[in-house]
Amino acid sequence: MTAVDAALSQVPELVEGSGRASDASTGSATDARGPASRSHRLSTLDLLEAEAIHIIREVVAEFERPVLLFSGGKDSVVVLHLAAKAFAPGRVPFPVLHVDTGHNFPEVLAFRDETVERLGVRLEVARVQDYIDDGRLQERTDGTRNPLQTLPLLDAIAAGRHDAVFGGARRDEDKARAKERIISLRDEFGQWDPRNQRPELWSLYNGRHTPGQHVRAFPISNWTELDVWRYIERERIPLPPLYFAHEREVYARDGMWRAVGEFSPARAEETIERRVVRYRTVGDMSCTGAVESDAADLASIVVEVGRSTLTERGATRADDRISEAAMEDRKKDGYF
The missing domain is CATH 3.40.50.620 (HUPs)
Known part of the structure; x- marks a missing residue:
């Protein structure tokens, strides 16, 4: 039995001979031995x-x-x-x-x-x-x-x-x-x-x-x-503060906002600014970019991600831009 089958098996089924009858007009289930009870479905x-x-x-x-x-x-x-x-x-x-x-x-x-x-x-x-x-x-x-x-x-x-x-x-x-x-x-x-x-x-x-x-x-x-963020919101899972909107010193490079830091210094021609940003993914400081965002709580992040047309890696990971097959090359070598 698969995980989905196992989960679905927990959902009350309205079948003939089960002691329940379905009221076609209301969609509710009536138990022959007692008051009406509602069936339920598992969410995604x-x-x-x-x-x-x-x-x-x-x-x-x-x-x-x-x-x-x-x-x-x-x-x-x-x-x-x-x-x-x-x-x-x-x-x-x-x-x-x-x-x-x-x-x-x-x-x-x-x-x-x-x-x-x-x-x-x-x-x-x-x-x-x-x-x-x-x-x-x-x-x-x-x-x-x-x-x-x-x-x-x-x-x-x-x-x-x-x-x-x-x-x-x-x-x-x-x-x-x-x-x-x-x-x-x-x-x-x-x-x-x-x-x-x-x-x-x-x-x-x-x-x-x-x-x-x-x-x-x-x-x-x-x-x-989006599933990940909806699940984090539902389960109230703690996360590093970088995932939420905050103000920090950044500079623009390759279409991303890079954080100013010991391992990611700005070049002479790059202007350091203070911006309100957050991170969609977290990796090496020298290759992970931030996005401008005012999403400071989980509900706002869920809305923001739902509207996005780019995956988090496509939007903010410079290491994936080393070559068109950068991720696949690393996988073949034995990485993630």
């Missing part, structure tokens, strides 16, 4: 939540050492929230892993630490800076470190012997992610080959893998950005 968010929790539980049941990629960004926050609901009242039965570029927003790192402490989850951190210091990686000429996360990530997976890695990727973010399966097989080198992925007909997930291989699991793959 309920169904998406049920599917995601089903995926999380399936992975935990099938794999020995899962881990969740947790950056403090909204998508990974939602996946961690779903995991907490999946195993409540117990604790989340796996650690979270953050690949720290060293160029993260301080507000996001503070939120990351507060969240894992609140939930009692073990945090594993792989630091890009360590790899630069010992010569395993070199700084890029463009200053961004997001593409440098692949090697630390794969090493952390190997060191932790993690056979399943949860991520918050969604199909609506990018055309490379649109190809992705919910359970994505990675080879002995951590690489993704779109020709080596299994069909997932009727939401049946195949997690078989040989020693050295692992899978990436994406519980919110079928969600949209």
